[in-house]
Amino acid sequence: MSTAPQTLASVQAILQERQLDALIVSQPDNRRYLSGYTVPDHGIQESSGYLLIPQEGQPWLLTDSRFTLQAEAEAKGFRLHVYRRGLLEALEALLLQLTVQSLGFEADYFLYSTHARLMELAEKLTLQLVATTNLVEDLRVVKTAEELELIRKSSSLNDQVFQRVYAQVAPGQSEREIARLIENTMLELGAERPSFDTIVAFGENAAKPHAVPGERRLKPGETVLIDMGLVLNGYCSDMSRTFVVGEPDALFIERLRLVRAAQKAAIAVIRAGVTGAVVDQAARDVLAEGGYGEAFGHGLGHGVGLAVHEAPRLSPHGHTPLRAGMVVTVEPGLYLADWGGIRLENMVIVTEEGCEVLNQDTTFLDLELE
Numbered sequence: 114m115s116t117a118p119q120t121l122a123s124v125q126a127i128l129q130e131r132q133l134d135a136l137i138v139s140q141p142d143n144r145r146y147l148s149g150y151t152v153p154d155h156g157i158q159e160s161s162g163y164l165l166i167p168q169e170g171q172p173w174l175l176t177d178s179r180f181t182l183q184a185e186a187e188a189k190g191f192r193l194h195v196y197r198r199g200l201l202e203a204l205e206a207l208l209l210q211l212t213v214q215s216l217g218f219e220a221d222y223f224l225y226s227t228h229a230r231l232m233e234l235a236e237k238l239t240l241q242l243v244a245t246t247n248l249v250e251d252l253r254v255v256k257t258a259e260e261l262e263l264i265r266k267s268s269s270l271n272d273q274v275f276q277r278v279y280a281q282v283a284p285g286q287s288e289r290e291i292a293r294l295i296e297n298t299m300l301e302l303g304a305e306r307p308s309f310d311t312i313v314a315f316g317e318n319a320a321k322p323h324a325v326p327g328e329r330r331l332k333p334g335e336t337v338l339i340d341m342g343l344v345l346n347g348y349c350s351d352m353s354r355t356f357v358v359g360e361p362d363a364l365f366i367e368r369l370r371l372v373r374a375a376q377k378a379a380i381a382v383i384r385a386g387v388t389g390a391v392v393d394q395a396a397r398d399v400l401a402e403g404g405y406g407e408a409f410g411h412g413l414g415h416g417v418g419l420a421v422h423e424a425p426r427l428s429p430h431g432h433t434p435l436r437a438g439m440v441v442t443v444e445p446g447l448y449l450a451d452w453g454g455i456r457l458e459n460m461v462i463v464t465e466e467g468c469e470v471l472n473q474d475t476t477f478l479d480l481e482l483e
Contacts (some may be wrong), residue, residue: 121172121190129168133216134167135208136166136248137165139160140221142418143219144163145419147249148172148190148191149188152183162174162175162176167213171190172190173192173193174188175194177196216242217244221246254424254439256418260348260418264418268352270299271299273302274295274302275474277298278298278339279476284330284331284359287328288318288326288328289326295307295311299343307341309351312325312326312338312340314454315329315336315338317452318338322448324338333358337357338353339354340456342421353458355454356476371447372446372447375400375409379413380468383443384463384464384465385434387435388435389414389433389435390427390428390432392431392443393412412426414458415441417441427441443461457478
């Protein structure tokens with residue numbers, strides 16, 4: 114998806130407001146959001162390109178010869194500069210050409226060594242360098258109608274992958290085998306890749322919120338916690354389910370029902386204008402009333418879009434009001450070292466009057482005590 118012209122216009126308006134002549138965009142998701150250029154970085158130390166956005170006029174995409182053809186095909190509306198000896202050499206010529214005197218850069222995605230060389234260049238050109246944070250991310254946080262549809266499709270495919278794998282989970286399989294099955298199924302059904310390393314945890318391992326799948330093999334009656342997400346058309350999805358292969362015991366059902374009640378309580382208060390902290394507290398209150406307040410240590414949720422973890426945050430520190438068009442996860446859990454853990458996670462779209470729950474899968478969400 115390439116950004117609408119008004120998004121670039123919004124960036125340039127911010128530059129004018131902050132009295133910045135230009136901005137270097139180095140963060141890969143921001144680069145894609147503004148230009149449509151989809152090549153990922155191979156780590157922060159090996160960039161596939163930078164954007165140089167002037168306060169006025171046509172923006173530039175700076176990259177090397179490995180990516181020229183893709184840049185030409187994808188970054189419509191951007192002038193292409195192919196550098197031979199790295200960013201700094203290219204920047205010097207362009208900054209002089211554009212008569213840039215104040216240059217913003219993304220402080221959260223810039224190597225110290227690159228910044229040091231940029232400082233040298235700034236001194237040479239008598240240029241003012243200005244660190245910026247969340248300048249583009251703040252524009253990404255509210256999704257367009259097109260983005261929301263892409264996220265719906267990503268979440269729907271994630272549901273389908275889970276349902277196919279859930280039908281195949283059986284005692285004797287290892288955590289690693291199921292994680293590999295999930296990721297292979299994602300690719301088989303059309304995903305580009307997982308949006309993060311798949312989490313599969315059995316029994317006591319489920320007490321680790323970000324457990325790494327290992328060689329532990331599933332026993333009948335054990336808890337299975339799966340946290341999974343995929344990327345489709347550049348947009349991420351994220352979901353968690355916890356279930357038992359076989360008949361769950363009364364304690365598991367009781368605890369799962371409590372986590373589900375916490376999730377429902379949080380979803381019920383989500384709407385534009387409510388802060389992430391208020392939503393987080395709604396879930397936390399339910400768990401505390403059930404006697405498990407101390408067993409829920411992480412925040413309730415996070416934004417999802419081009420990145421699987423982005424603003425806004427549903428946590429005790431999430432004081433920014435939610436806005437219609439934001440996409441967030443709602444993922445309460447409880448974790449007990451001597452027993453295991455339960456986490457249930459759905460994605461929702463914030464609306465003016467409430468929210469739209471994206472996940473249609475209901476596996477083990479609403480069990481009843483018999």
